[in-house]
């Protein structure tokens with residue numbers, strides 16, 4: 001922080017994740033002084049994700065990342081597995097056009113690389129520094145207080161992740177409710193590269209993603225995941241915090257059950273546990289997005305609840321929101337105008353981007369999912385496995401009898417009123433996604 005003259009700079013960005021780095025590098029490239037403050041000993045040291053980064057949005061920030069960044073594997077296959085007690089149904093899609101798929105990365109390496117690139121472009125990075133609070137003068141954010149000092153800036157960008165205590169301090173965000181976050185636990189398991197390629201049917205540096213439904217998360221708003229890295233796999237799950245509290249469930253016990261599932265355990269057999277981590281995922285969706293800008297301040301990434309949980313997209317929304325906040329800061333600096341009105345150009349730009357368009361498309365998803373999670377995340381998943389069990393079992397019972405029995409049981413077990421409510425809920429959801 002010695003570089004800062006009189007503790008005053010043009011822009012301070014709080015948080016060195018994808019949102020903060022993308023914002024800071026955009027500002028530095030335009031020739032302005034920007035300081036990025038990260039509480040971890042380096043960017044990525046405190047970050048947890050599944051995970052895949054997505055090629056196209058990452059290229060928008062770092063055009064050469066595919067050649068230069070520490071990437072694990074190019075994801076060529078995407079599997080959706082519905083887990084029953086001890087059976088499963090898997091749909092698998094092998095990508096045809098690999099240009100816009102994603103890469104598995106390890107955040108400790110990847111975020112660190114992004115931060116080093118940002119430094120090369122002029123961003124001043126202060127690591128191991130925690131911003132405790134924002135400094136407000138005349139209803140404008142004018143700086144930050146760290147443990148040791150106060151720093152002043154024309155603009156402060158909050159990219160401090162899901163908890164964003166700073167957004168709360170200025171009243172932009174309420175305390176997060178348990179139903180608006182998922183608690184996620186993850187293990188990284190070491191496995192030989194050859195074993196990974198063999199078990200997941202991959203060549204060289206090809207990668208595979210599993211999205212896991214049901215199993216230990218049955219009936220709850222929660223999903224499991226498995227990503228292949230170079231010589232490890234990341235396996236984990238995220239479940240709504242409200243469901244975990246209501247049912248008094250421990251997420252690591254659910255993860256143990258997931259790892260023991262007969263369709264999963266052979267994939268990680270003889271692996272060695274390298275790392276265990278837990279993190280929250282913002283799940284509030286469009287309706288829970290906080291105020292995104294005010295005089296002297298903007299909010300990006302997870303701090304702004306910008307996560308598309310249906311598509312497992314978070315880093316891309318963080319990067320693009322960070323970039324748009326950075327571009328707004330550059331315009332504001334050129335005009336020497338840091339007013340609420342000027343910085344409102346950031347949410348306006350977000351509204352026009354895919355970020356808000358997508359989140360708006362899914363604005364009713366979480367409400368419907370919360371209302372009917374025992375159906376959509378429980379009963380119907382069970383029925384898919386039940387159907388394939390019936391379809392593939394050869395037992396000399398006539399097929400017509402089996403089909404009729406399946407349909408009869410399907411209606412009887414759920415009851416007609418609940419089926420009707422599910423149908424209405426699904427219709428409402430499709431209507432809001434596709435039409436209005």
Ligand SMILES: Cc1cc2nc3c(=O)[nH]c(=O)nc-3n(C[C@H](O)[C@H](O)[C@H](O)COP(=O)(O)OP(=O)(O)OC[C@H]3O[C@@H](n4cnc5c(N)ncnc54)[C@H](O)[C@@H]3O)c2cc1C
Pocket residue numbers: 014015016017018019020037038039040043044046047048049050051052053054129130131132159160161162184185186236238279280281300301302303306307312313314315316318
């Ligand atoms: C288990 C899990 C799996 C996921 N899988 C995927 C996936 O596969 N693909 C995907 O795109 N997204 C995924 N996500 C979501 C994705 O990780 C986030 O959306 C993304 O990291 C958000 O980036 P960000 O920069 O906004 O926040 P973060 O990455 O959380 O970065 C915030 C940074 O701010 C720092 N910070 C916080 N407070 C302070 C402070 N007061 N002072 C200084 N620094 C501070 C933190 O140390 C951190 O480095 C996953 C998330 C989880 C938890």
